[in-house]
Amino acid sequence: MKPTLLLSILALATAPTFTSAAEEEGFVPMFNGRDLSGWVNANCAPETWSIKDGVVSCTGTPTGAMRTEKQYENFILECEWRHLSSGGNSGVFIWGSPISAPGVPFLRGIEVQVLDHGYMKHADPKKPRWFTTHGDVFPIHGATMEPHGEHNGQRSFPSEERSKPTPEWNHYRITGNNGTLTLAVNGKVVSGGDKCFWRKGYLALESEGAPVEFRNVRIKELPSTGATAADSAPLDQGWKHLYNGIDLRGWKVPAGAEARWVAANWNLKLISGQPTAPLWSQIEIADGEYIADFQLPKDADLTRACAGLCVRGQSAPAVLIGSGTAPIVFGADKIKPGRWYRVRLTLEGTKATATLTEPQEANPQVVEGKLEGAAKGPVGVADFGGAVSFANFFVRER
Known part of the structure; x- marks a missing residue:
């Protein structure tokens, strides 16, 4: 057997496998494959987010987010993502606010990092580690969390390095239940946190400077554990954003x-x-x-x-x-x-x-x-x- 063929067979044999939505009851797609129905452009330009061939495409400009129309409390969220350039930055926001937090373009909530390996060139090896490119989970802009495993402050670092670089696809399985959040990267749970505040809110995808794609985004809602209004992000009151981050249209x-x-x-x-x-x-x-x-x-x-x-x-x-x-x-x-x-x-x-x-x-x-x-x-x-x-x-x- 030729060495290259043997390596290909071994790669297939050892590649992680994931349970599809069809194999696990209760999952529903979060995008219809044609348009952005069910989602709200929180603070980006009209062209920042689009659907191309069933794939959710983000230009990365401006920095901002697209969120769900409804709030979620307990759930399992699955998605695949890939960056289209080295060092690309993005994220999935969990239990977020309806509009951006004061003084920043980001929603307040828990961020599940979506970061390409090329970003590591910005790290200073002489300084303590403060981020990775393999699935960090951390609260931002007023949210709080008790991190799992190795951490820096409230930032949970992954226990293993499992993400793949551009232009390969990565699989995330995010489970949120009663204020506990866990992230599985390409088939294995690596990071998360407890006592998340809030523990009910909007889910969002982030635009942060580089083109990124998402596909097979689906969710399974889990039974409520009684999140109160105090535990939850504010409800959207019909806010319209006036500045698109690119020009002065409007x-x-x-x-x-x-x-x-x-x-x-x-x-x-x-x-x-x-x-x-x-x-x-x-x-x-x-x-x-x-x-x-x-x-x-x-x-x-x-x-x-x-x-x-x-x-x-x-x-x-x-x-x-x-x-x-x-x-x-x-x-x-x-x-x-x-x-x-x-x-x-x-x-x-x-x-x-x-x-x-x-x-x-x-x-x-x-x-x-x-x-x-x-x-x-x-x-x-x-x-x-x-x-x-x-x-x-x-x-x-x-």
Whole structure:
């Protein structure tokens, strides 16, 4: 027998085998093979996610996520994935939030890492290990977990190195039950954690800088173990994301400011220059809510107006960051330049209520104010001439 033929036979004989959905009762496909029905584009561009020949395809741009329409509590999730470039990065989010967490493009939840071996070139062999490319499991952006096995902080490292490099396919079997999460990579459980918080929420696939594909994504739901509202991610309230991470589709850029509003992945940057009119959404709302994250430069001068959120087509800001006059003002005593903040503005007739939070901050600052002018119109971002980074624009109308 020729050596090459012998090696091929041995490879087939030792290759891991997996139970198909047809062989195990209760599994249902999570994609119909034709379109993205049942899934929500949380914060990516329309073209980021697509179905090609029955395969879920992600461009990797911008960084963000596509999540399920419904929440899941206990389940077994199976999928196959492969990166199309060396060092590609992605993930599967478990028990996640409906929209991205403050100051980041990621959903809050437990991440099951989907990382190609080429990414290891970024690791410093002189420093303690802080990631692998073989199936790490870890909580992100406010979620918590007690990791299994070897770990760094709350990050569970795999007990074996079982994943295969691009362009080969890998198989994941993720089991979540009563707050315990386990990951099997190519046929064997290698990582996970207990006491996950939350333990009910949305499932999501991640876009993070490189093209990636998923196929044979299926799920088997397991009996509930009584997750309460406190144990669960917030339910989606009909949020619509306004910024796609690639360009300013859906916005009206004021004349003279075209070069100053720069789409920079999940950030939308305002470059310093001559002040102009606000940047307006094409969507109009009356009563409802408007979310926006912002970050001022470290040298920002909070004795002047630095940033502002406008509503109902009124150029005068409803929320002002810095010094000045507006229905709601968050001044120097509330803001530290260089940090990310989230403003959540609730509109009810002439009443406006804004909450200001830092990422993972448990006690938001709340300020109320009175609105004047039109009852309905677009939402926008004020331009005072200074540099500001924005992200995570969401609206919902009541």
